[in-house]
Amino acid sequence: MNTQSVNFDQLIERGCGIDVHKNLIVATIKGVGLQEQTRSFDGFTESLELLREWLKESGVTHVAMESTGVYWKPVYNVLEEDFEVILVNARHIKHVPGHKTDKKDSKWIAKLLLCGLLKGSFIPPKPIREMRDLTRYKRKVVDQIASEKNRIQKILEDANIKLSSVVSDMSGAVATKIIKALIDGEENVDEL
Template identity: 35%
Template sequence: MAMRKRDDEVFPNAAGIDIGASSHWVAVPQHLAEQAGCEPVREVGAMTDDLNALADWLLGCGVDTVALESTGVYWIPVYEVLEQRGLKVWLVDARQMKYVPGRKSDVQDCQWLQKLMSLGLLRAAWRPDGEVCVVRAVARQREVLITEQASWVQRMQKSLVQMNLQLTEVLTDVMGQTGQAIIRAIVAGERDPKVLARHRHSRIKA
C-alpha cells in the first residue's frame, strides 16, 4: 500500500490505542510528537488515573481523534474517559487491520492502527449514547439474572428431593408464595410437617 502524504490524510491528528488487560500501547502522529517534544509511542496503565493522564497527554499533543480496538470489555473505561475529555473516539474491529496490506514487521499494533485511522481506512463500530448504554446494560443483566434464577431453582428442587421433601409433587411452582413460605420455614429450622402445611395458601388444593 503506497503511503499517502500527510496533506492527504483524512485524520492527520488521530492517535491509535492497542488495548490490553493491564496496560495499553498508544501511538500519536510523528509530527505531533515532534511538536510536543515526546516519543510517538507510549505504554500507559489501565487504572483511572492512568487513563486521565493519557487524555492529558493526547490533548497536550494536539490529538483530536482516537481509534481503539474493541478488545473484550477492556476498551470501555478507555472509551468513556477519553470521550468525557472531549476526544472523538472510534471503536474499531481489530480484524479490519488484517485485510489492509503494506504493514512493516517493525510497526507496533498501535502505530499501524494510528496510520490506518489517519488515512481513513477504518470504520467505526456503532456505539449508543450514555443513556442507551445504561438501559442496555440493565436489560442484559436482567436477562443474566433470569437465566441464573432458573438454574438455582433446579438446584434447590434437587436438594429438596435429596432431603425427601417432595414439594414438587404437590406444588406446581416451588417459587410461588406457598413454596417460598415453606422453604423459608425449613431454613429457619422448622421440621414439623403439620406446621409447615399451615403455610399453604387457601387456593392450594393439595
Template identity: 35%
Template sequence: MVRKKVMELEIINAKAAGIDVGSRSHYVAVGQSLQDVKEFGVYAEDLTTLCEWLLSYDITTVAMESTGDYWQNLFTELVKHGIDVTLCNGKFTKHPKGKKTDVKDCRHIQKLHALGLLTSSFLPDEVTEKLRTYTRQRNNMLSLASAASRKMQKYLKFLNFRLDVVVKDVCGLTGLKIIEDICKGNLDPYLLAEHRHYNCRKSKEEIAKALHGNNREDFLFGLKQELESYQFFQKKIKACDKEITRFVKEEIKKTPRKQKLKTSDKPYKRVNKNAPAIPNLNQIAFQYFDGVDLMAIEGLSHATVMAIMSEIGPDGFEKFRTSKEFVSWLRLAPNNKISGGKVLSSKTPKGSNRLKIALRQAANAMGNLKDTHLSDFFNRVAYRRGRQAAVSATARKLGVIIWTMVTKKVPYSPPNEYLFLDQKRKMKLVTRI
C-alpha cells in the same frame, strides 16, 4: 532491474492516533516511527496525561479496540478532552503476519485509522447506557436466582422430596411455602400439603405422598442455604425494578409533551413472573418512545420491550440509516459470500447480543400463536426450512418492523388484524346486545 512499485494511499485522517488498550498500560502512537509511540499507565492521572500528550500533537481523532472493559475509562477521558474516538471491533485491526507486540499494534491501528479504514462500533447515548446498567444488573441477579432455584431442586431430590413432580413450578406459591416450612423444621408431609394453592392441579393427598423424605441433616442445611440465597436475590431484583421505574419516569418528566401521551390498555398481554415489575410498563414504554406503541405487536412481551429500551433506546435507532443496517448490526440478516458470480454461502453471521436474543425469544413465542400476520410468516418459513430458521427470519422481520415504527413514527398495522381472547369476548357481547 525491475523497479518496485509504490502504491500511494490517500490519508483521510491526518491528525489521527492509535491506542493499543491494555489492562495495566496503554500504548499510544501518533505516527509510524518509534519516537511517535509512548506508554501510559491506567490510573486517572495517567489518562489525563495521555490526553494532554495527544493534544500537544494536535490530534483530533483516535482509534482503539474495544478490548474487554479496559477501554471505558479511557474513552470517557478522551471524549471529555474533545477528542473524537473511533471504537472498533478487534477483528478489523488484526495485525499482519509476523511478530506481534504492543508497539506494533498501536502503530498498525494508527495507520489504518489515518487511511480511513476503521469504522466505529455502535455506542448508546448516556441515558440508554445508564438504563442498560440497571437492567443488566437485574438480569445478573435473575440468573443467580435461577441458579439457586436449581440447587434447591437438587437438594429436594436428595431428600427424596419429589416436589418437582406434583408442582409445576418449585418456586411458585405452593412450592415456596412448602420449602420455607421444611427449612423451619416441619417435615410432616400432611402438614406440608396444607400449603397447596387452590390453582394447583394435584390434590393434597398426592402432594403429601411426594413429601415422604429421608430428612438428612446435611441436605436440609444445603436446602436452607439455597433458600436464603434465592430470597436474597429476589430482594435485589425488586430493588432493581424500583430503580428502573424511578429512572425511566424521571426521563419522561423531562419532556412534558411525553407525559400527555396515552395508549390503550392491553389486558391480554400476560406478565411473566420474571418480567420487570414496573407498574403500567405499557404506558411508560409508549411515552418513552414518544408515542410509538411497541406493545401493539403480537407476541412482544414486557421483557422484550424493556430490552429494546435499555439496549438501544429511542435515539439509537437513528444511528442506522436503513432497517437493513439495523438487522445487519443485530446479525439477523444473511451474509452472502459471492465468488465468480456464485453464492457460496448465505448463512447468518456468528455473534450475538442481548437485543438479538430478546428478539429471537419473541419470535419463538410468535411461532406458538395462531392466525396472526407474524405467526403465519413463521409457519411458512418453518414448513420449508425448520423452526430454527423460522426463529431467525421472524426475528429479522420483527427488527425491521420495530425500526420502521420508531424512526418513522408509524403505528403497527399488519395486513390481517389479530384479536386476542379478551377482544373476541367483547365483540361477542356487542353483537348479542
C-alpha cells in the same frame, strides 16, 4: 527489487492510534505540527486521564483504538467526551506479518487513521450502553433466581419431599413458609 511507496492524502490533521491490552495501552500521536511520539500507559483510571491530557495538549481530535475483548471500554469511557473515538477490529488492520509489536501497531493505527482508512465498529451512545448493561444484568439475576428455585426443588425431590405435589407454586408464599420451616428443623407433617 523495485519497491514503491504508496501515499494517501491526509484527511485528519492530528490523530492518535492506540493499541489496547489488559494492562498496557500504547498510544502514538501523529499529524500536522506534531512530532510523532509513542507513549505507554497502564489500564488504571489515573493513567488513562494522563493519556487524555496528553492528547488534549497535543491538539489531537481523532483517536482510533484496536482491542480484542473488553479492554477497550475503560479507555473509550475516558476519551469519548473529548475526542472522536473509533474502535477498530484487529482483523481489519493487520500489519505486515511477523515482528509484531505494540509500538508498531499503534503507529500503524495512527497512520491509517490520518488517511481515513479505518472503519469503526458501531458503539451505541452512552445511555443505550448503560441500558443494555442494566438489561443484561437483570436477565442474569432472573436466570440465577430460576436456577436456585430449580435447585431447591431438586434437593427436596432427592430427599423424597414432594412439596410440588401439594402446592401449586413452588416459589409462592405457602411453599416458602414450608421450606423455611424445614430449614428451621420442623419435621411434624401436620405443622408443615
